[in-house]
Amino acid sequence: MTVLPESVTGPHASAGASLRAALAEAARVVGADRVTHPGEETAGPPVSPLGPNVSLYRSRAVHGVVRPQTAEEVRRVVALFADGTTGARLHTFSTGGNWGLGSREPAADGAVVLDLSGLDQIRDIDVAQGWAVVEPGVTQARLAHLLAGTERMLNVTVSSAHTSVVGNALDRGVGLRHQRVEDLMGLEVALPDGETVRVGWWPEPSRPTPVYPHGLGPSLVQLFVQSDLGVVTAATVRLLPRPEALRVVRLHFTPGQVEEATAEIRRWVAQGLASGVVKIYNEAAAKAYGGPAGQYLVHVCVDGTARSVAALSAVVTAEAERSGLFSAVSATDAEDPQAANHDIAVRVERAYAGDPDPTDVLFEAKTGRPAARLDEEGGFLFFLPLVPFTGGALARADALIEQVRVETGVRCGATFNTLGADVVDCVITMRFARRGDEADAAHLALDRLYELFATEGFIPYRLDIDHTDWADRLAPDAGARAFARRLKDAVDPRHVIAPGRYA
Secondary structure, three states: OOOOOOOOOOHHHHOOHHHHHHHHHHHHHHOHHHEEOOOOOOOOOOOOOOOOOOOOOOOOOEEEEEOOOOHHHHHHHHHHOOOOOOOOEEEEEOOOOOOOOOOOOOOOOOEEEEEHHHOOOEEEEEOOOOEEEEOOOOEHHHHHHHHOOOOEEOOOOOOOOOOEHHHHHHOOOEOOOOEHHHHEEEEEEEOOOOOEEEEEOOOEOOEOOOOOOOOOOOOOHHHHOOOOOOEEEEEEEEOEEOOOEEEEEEEEEOHHHHHHHHHHHHHHHHOOOOOOOOEEEOHHHHHHHOOOOOOEEEEEEEEEOHHHHHHHHHHHHHHHHHHOOOOEEEOOOOOOOOOOOHHHHHHHHHHHOOOOOOOOHHHHHHHOOOHHHHHHHOOEEEEOEEEEOOHHHHHHHHHHHHHHHHHHOOOOEEEEEEOOOOEEEEEEEEEOOOOOOHHHHHHHHHHHHHHHHHHHOOOEOOOOOOOOOHHHHOOOOHHHHHHHHHHHHHHOOOOOEOOOOOO
16 A cells, blocks of 8 residues: 655655755755655665555655754744745644554645654643643643643543644544643644744733633634644643542443443433543444453543542442443442453543553554554554434444445444534544555545445544545535635645645
8 A cells, every 4th residue: 555656756856946945945944954855764765754654545755854843943944935936835744643544644745744743842831820832742741741740631632642732633633521622722823924923812921811712803723723724833722620539430331232322321421420521432442441342332431529529420320220221330440459440440540630641551552553663563544523422323323334344344443432412523443454455455444434424424524645535525515615715825825835634
């Protein structure tokens, strides 16, 4: 699947004088050792300077990789390409951990890549007010460690602890509390003409103001989410109050009970019995969390004061047992060292409490590789649709996943993340061995998932780099897409910022 285009021959062979001049000037801005051209790091045939990706997507042809370390360097590099004469477009990534959707790869050939992992400063933090100003290279492990022992916590994801807070939020990743885009209070953005602006809420040293992202007039933060209108160099991220106590109730049910069990869980969520995101794992996904064979697994978090947690966990446990839908119910695995899944339960509860586990034990159990080796050794794809939170809709999604297994032979893992009482984010994973025919089968399964789920009305909220055309195919209103393109033409008339997966 990783066929390198013949056009990856480096800027000195294929690019014009304007591009060579821009890259040379970029080297003067960031340092010559922080600019890489295709093929220059190997003695053999030219290879992509972005390296392999875990999904075995085709390596895109890039003109080079620039690694700035400050927002001012980003602004200056963007300005070098502002007139559009280079013919190249700028593609950015934060730490490159967009696994399953493309990792570091741009959506199209012909980009100059900005690696923002060197922008790794936590510029400011206010625990009392509940915010931190962080750059794209700041990982959730680093920010969470800084908050340890305080009254605030980060809304962490169940991905690697060493992934970007900002990058994941800008692509609408899902934390254990809610979608992370809800945590974006303000953004610092290098615009295509080289100007830097700050939108939304930003701390003012001379006076404290309430943390509120919308301001007066049009709310601008969302313009730069899943967007190609600028390069985000920092974000003000909301820090959540840390609960005094927390417990995760662990449940199991059989595949034949998907509709009834998920409808019952939806009732609990609607009535306020759960805190944060309830997670429902199918048989394949549950294995990493110690789920028994042939069973679905559910994590229901309750938090608050010690007394309210004791009361709510007892209520959830009683409701589950009274329903007769669950084959096992436990609210004490994390407290009981003798419990079969004690260590896993402890890690799960810590994650809900804002600790992303820098050792990545659960992440490695799910992916089979450490984060640092995942792109070189692992193999998996993601499909991320939204499904109505009803028992019938989730049973239908489960049936579509089974249909894909029958058609392709690929058994998908699926995690249903509840985003409130009305919608569920489905994380569908196709794991494969990098050698042999498994990768081809997984990519075929991915294509079928797009087709089947879209036909059902279950629309993806994030796209991978091979399915960018679905942004137009799934748009509910053609006029809205046209308006977005008019905004692009107004802000970036020469289309300097590379069209991404959503443009």
